[in-house]
Amino acid sequence: MSISFSALRGVTLGAAIALSVGFTAPAFAAGAADTTVVATIDGEKITRAELEALKQQMAAQYPQLGQVPLDAVYKGLLDRAIDQRLMEKEARKAKMQNDADVKAQLKDVESELIRRAWLSKTVEKRVTDDKVKAAYDQMIKSTPDEEEVRARHILVETEDKAKELIGKLTGGAKFEDIAKTESKDPGAANGGDLGFFRKGDMVPEFSEAAFGMKAGELSKAPVKTQFGWHIIKVEERRKMQPPKLEDVAAQLRGEVAQAEAAAVIKDLRDKAKVETFNPDGTKPAK
Numbered sequence: 259m260s261i262s263f264s265a266l267r268g269v270t271l272g273a274a275i276a277l278s279v280g281f282t283a284p285a286f287a288a289g290a291a292d293t294t295v296v297a298t299i300d301g302e303k304i305t306r307a308e309l310e311a312l313k314q315q316m317a318a319q320y321p322q323l324g325q326v327p328l329d330a331v332y333k334g335l336l337d338r339a340i341d342q343r344l345m346e347k348e349a350r351k352a353k354m355q356n357d358a359d360v361k362a363q364l365k366d367v368e369s370e371l372i373r374r375a376w377l378s379k380t381v382e383k384r385v386t387d388d389k390v391k392a393a394y395d396q397m398i399k400s401t402p403d404e405e406e407v408r409a410r411h412i413l414v415e416t417e418d419k420a421k422e423l424i425g426k427l428t429g430g431a432k433f434e435d436i437a438k439t440e441s442k443d444p445g446a447a448n449g450g451d452l453g454f455f456r457k458g459d460m461v462p463e464f465s466e467a468a469f470g471m472k473a474g475e476l477s478k479a480p481v482k483t484q485f486g487w488h489i490i491k492v493e494e495r496r497k498m499q500p501p502k503l504e505d506v507a508a509q510l511r512g513e514v515a516q517a518e519a520a521a522v523i524k525d526l527r528d529k530a531k532v533e534t535f536n537p538d539g540t541k542p543a544k
Contacts, residue, residue, distance in 0.1 A: 408494040410450040413443040420480030420487040
């Protein structure tokens with residue numbers, strides 16, 4: 259990850275405000291804050307919780323920040339937090355909190371936070387376990403009834419080598435052992451096991467061969483693909499297994515929340531008398 263924190267030190271008030279409101283769902287019910295002191299400025303403490311909050315704010319502008327732990331960007335965040343605190347102290351000495359432009363922008367921030375907090379809490383009440391379960395049932399219903407195959411393979415560079423290995427396998431050699439010693443595939447260490455896959459998950463030549471075989475069957479001839487020559491052994495065949503509810507609950511809850519947010523806003527519009535005008539302020543032609 260490459261982020262230049264030094265480039266952020268001259269951030270404007272407008273950018274700071276944008277960072278402060280640039281989130282999708284504020285954590286109004288966050289857990290206990292980490293009060294570990296990471297720096298002091300003239301006796302005033304900066305805590306680890308403040309760095310975490312700063313990291314979340316900056317992730318709106320630098321999304322990759324949200325994917326890394328705080329310790330990975332600790333120094334840059336700490337420098338940024340110190341700079342911010344120093345600037346704030348000087349700004350307050352200069353009575354910038356009383357500046358008309360600052361007050362106007364703070365009012366905008368307050369409005370944004372109030373809107374998002376209200377929507378977040380309203381939607382949270384509407385996202386129930388029953389709705390998540392209904393979304394899960396619909397997902398299962400709409401999932402194609404596909405077959406899956408679990409197979410192993412050995413990948414070599416030439417057809418002659420593949421034929422040689424097929425001869426050893428038909429002669430009683432163990433597939434996993436040959437895969438570990440002869441296959442050039444990265445998965446050779448686990449005996450060439452590819453796990454379960456659907457027909458569309460593999461290149462066409464490989465899939466056609468694998469899905470044309472029975473469980474326990476070894477390919478009688480090498481299979482050519484763009485990667486080389488394959489020897490395939492099908493271990494199992496089954497209908498595709500749907501994911502468990504607990505494995506997709508978080509994703510489904512997010513989808514339900516989006517749908518509920520849209521419904522909430524639609525309901526507000528339906529109840530209100532909204533009249534829109536043309537860009538020049540004139541009424542639209544009927």
